[in-house]
Amino acid sequence: MLTLYHCTNARSFRALWALEEMGLPYDLHVLPFPPRKRHENMHDINPLGTIPVLFDGDVRLTESVAIPHYLATKYGPTDLAVAPDEPGYGAYLNFLVMGEATLTFPQTIHLRYQVFAPREERRPEIARDYAEWFGSRLRNVETMMGASHVAADRFTMADISVGYAVMLALSVGLEEFVSERLRTYFESLRNRPAFQRAIAAQGPAA
Numbered sequence: 001m002l003t004l005y006h007c008t009n010a011r012s013f014r015a016l017w018a019l020e021e022m023g024l025p026y027d028l029h030v031l032p033f034p035p036r037k038r039h040e041n042m043h044d045i046n047p048l049g050t051i052p053v054l055f056d057g058d059v060r061l062t063e064s065v066a067i068p069h070y071l072a073t074k075y076g077p078t079d080l081a082v083a084p085d086e087p088g089y090g091a092y093l094n095f096l097v098m099g100e101a102t103l104t105f106p107q108t109i110h111l112r113y114q115v116f117a118p119r120e121e122r123r124p125e126i127a128r129d130y131a132e133w134f135g136s137r138l139r140n141v142e143t144m145m146g147a148s149h150v151a152a153d154r155f156t157m158a159d160i161s162v163g164y165a166v167m168l169a170l171s172v173g174l175e176e177f178v179s180e181r182l183r184t185y186f187e188s189l190r191n192r193p194a195f196q197r198a199i200a201a202q203g204p205a206a
């Protein structure tokens with residue numbers, strides 16, 4: 001059985017969306033944020049104290065872009081992953097990692113200093129710096145994407161990775177950095193039935 005620990009609209013949404021795209025049965029635990037402080041025994045579930053956490057029997061995954069690829073390659077075959085012998089393989093892997101390591105990383109430092117830190121520890125100038133850094137990275141990522149999807153000319157798990165970074169930008173005050181083209185791209189992702197099922201599965205916004 002697959003079990004996912006998730007917080008509403010957090011990075012673990014990538015894993016939830018991937019489960020829905022794959023049509024796999026799963027148990028979902030929606031935790032209060034931040035789980036490290038608000039969910040008892042969180043460090044037993046994941047020593048890092050973070051979500052997502054996916055258990056597949058004894059196997060534990062804690063990275064939001066590893067989980068979609070794991071599901072596609074373990075429970076495929078599916079076009080949601082790109083195989084090593086396909087021309088788009090390199091771009092697929094690159095965008096899969098880029099969504100988290102290049103885009104969501106500066107977004108979360110921005111959020112930390114703008115929103116999550118106790119009021120007296122917030123640093124608006126650092127928050128702004130990371131927001132602009134995110135913006136310039138997003139502009140450059142956009143120049144590398146394919147016309148309709150990030151890689152392989154079809155929807156893949158790499159779109160879940162990058163699409164989530166766009167979704168986060170649009171919901172946490174970073175929308176000024178999202179171009180019209182990326183808004184249209186995200187709209188096409190948001191209209192996917194699996195995206196809508198994932199939104200419904202996580203319940204009302206926290």
Ligand SMILES: N[C@@H](CCC(=O)N[C@@H](CS)C(=O)NCC(=O)O)C(=O)O
Pocket residue numbers: 010011012034035036037049050051052062063064065100
């Ligand atoms: N690189 C990891 C980062 C995981 C992570 O930092 N998750 C955040 C949620 S968006 C979290 O659990 N934050 C709570 C905390 O650090 O206390 C991933 O992509 O899953």
